[in-house]
Amino acid sequence: MAAVTNSSPKGGTTMPMSHARASASPWLTVILLCVGQMMIVLDQNIVNVALPAVQRGLGISSGNLIWVVNAYVIPFGGLLLLAGRLGDLIGRKAVFLTGIVLFSASSVLCGLAAGESVLIASRFLQGIGGAVASACILGMVATVFSGRREQAQAIAAYSFASAGGGAVGPLLGGVLTELLSWHWIFFINAPIGAALVLVGARVLPGQRGEGLGKGTDFLGALLLMAGMTLLVYTVVDAERVGWAAPRTLLLGPLALVSLIGFVVRQATAARPLLPLTYFRSRSLAAANIVQFLMIGGMFGLLFFGTLYLQRVLRYGSLRAGMAFVPIAVVIAAVSLGLSTRLITRFGRRAMLLLGLALVVGAFVMLSFARVDGVYLVDFLPAGLVMGLGFGLAAPAVMGLGMAAVTPAESGIASGLFNTTQQIGGAIGLTVLSAFVSARTDSLTAAGKTETESLAGGYHVAFLAASGFALAALLVGAGLLRGAPSVGMEQQSTASPEHHTPVS
Structure with a gap:
């Protein structure tokens, strides 16, 4: 593998990355980072299933229950860019490990919380730790390899960790809550975090940052x-x-x-903190817009898909969580295997557009889910198509965006991508919720049963989510320009008119 040299924004260079990680396996580095990402993403989804148990255990009012979620989301979304810049200044390894320590310690505090205020304050600290840790992950993953195929595989693994963590979260939350207690949805982070810190301190590449003297x-x-x-x-x-x-x-x-x-x-x-010159790159700006819209729609699957299963089909929390397992399996298979080969052969842009088209179709399929529906007919087929589409689109859009920045700038670009994801998810879910509330109230006023009204509201949410994905598809088609695929490059270099004499 050829050495990759980081270029500073000023044009200088730092230690070659191959030398920085000489004693570490590149794929072990990717695995550690993806485990950290999955732990953080899991925590964003694992809590939802356990909220009723948390409410009963701590006596939290219905009005304040939402803060168990919001206290995490707010600092997470607000600190990502600053954390990404700190990673560029003092080193991403140090920032990542600091974030994991804070996240794991605050998770223990959440599990030990005996009152509402302690839990909410601990969740706030957990959100800070999550932001600090995750802001640097994509930047580190994207610079582990210099080869295009290996880089695509690494980014695909990161995409699986993000998407798979989101899909597995409801299942794991249901299992831990029903078999142990709600406290364990937080305690489970402690041993994982400890292992990440112990192993990561030894194997993660210790790249030098620009130094705090560079300022921010x-x-x-x-x-x-x-x-x-x-x-x-x-x-x-x-x-x-x-x-x-x-x-x-x-x-x-x-x-x-x-x-x-x-x-x-x-x-x-x-x-x-974020040089506006970054946005002179149409690829970086467009990739973040696509991510914003795509994640805004995907939150509709995890949130309203779970509600459809529980409140319309009457599934319990554990059974509803298990319903998402096939989706996670598809995302894993596509992100870790198929997407890399297809991206290498046809290019990131083509796979992004194909993936988004599949996501649009899947949401339209869900909008026809019946009140007396059957999982194998009304939910699973659409979920599998969704997993295939997202498994293709997620690594492609992140690869397009990260390819637009230098290795020295990848930390802040990583923070920007994560910020876009958080804000897109929050805004998208809120917009979809507004549609659901309006439609449900309208159907209830028209004399429909509660189940019929809820199903009608979820249908509108799925159609609106398909609109988000369609908008992402249009932005990607109009603004993103992918690099030539490896197959095209090989064909080009094989042509006689492109042969270069060897001096």
Whole structure:
């Protein structure tokens, strides 16, 4: 494998990456990072199934129960970019391991919580740890290999860890809650985190960062943190208090003012947190838009798909979680095997568009799920198509975006991708929830039964999610330009007119 040399934004160079990891297996590095990513993603989904048990155990009111989720999402979405920049400055390995330590320790605090306020505060710390750890993961994964095929395989493994973790979360949450207790949905992170830190300290490549002396835009970070926090809070809170509520009308504009201030600051700061020159790359900007829209729709599968199984088909939490296992298997098979070969042969853009088209079709299929439906007919076929589509699209869009930045810039690009994912998921889920509420209320007023009204609401959510995926498809088709596939490159270099004499 050829050595990869990191180039600093100023044009200098740092230690060759092959030398930095001389004593470590590249694939062991990828596996460790993917385990960390899966643990963090699992925690975002594992809690939902256990919320009723948490509520009963701690006596949390229905109004405050939402903060068990929100207290994690808000700092997670707001800190990703700053954490990514810190990874570039002081080294991604140090930032990743620090995040894992904080995430694991706060998970233990969550499991030990004996009251509502302690659990919510611990979840806030857990969100910070998750942001710090995950902000650097994609940047490290994308720079492990220099070869295009190996890099595609590594990014596919990361995509599986993200998507598979999301799909397995409900199942694992149901198993732990029913067989042990809700406390174990948090305790399970401790041994995994400890193993990651012990092994990662020895095998992860110790790349040197630019140094804190290079500085970063802390005022910009403050504006971004405030804007993201307010935006996520406003979006997740609006579903409960209403979009026309005074709090929403106050905090929404404040969030926009903070984010606009951040953009202005990035255009004028000497050392911006997120240089606006990044967005001169059409591929990076478009890839993040596609990710925003795609994840906004995919949250509809995990959330409303689970509700359809539980509230319409009357599945228990464990059975509903098991229903997602085939989807996780398909995502694993596609992300870790098929997608790499197809991307290598046909290129990332083609696989992205094919994957998004399959996601659109799957959501349309789900919109026809019946009130008296059968899993093998009404849910599983659409879920398998969804797994195939997402397994193709996720590694392709991340590969297109990461290919647009240098290795030295991949940390902040990784943080940007994760921020896009969190905000896209929060906004997408809230928009879908608004559609569900409006349609369900309308059907109830028209005299439909509760089950019929709920099913009708979920149908609208699935159709709206297909709209998100279709918009992502259109953006990808119009703005993204993929690199030539390996097959095309080989064909090109084999042509006589492209032969270069050897000097």
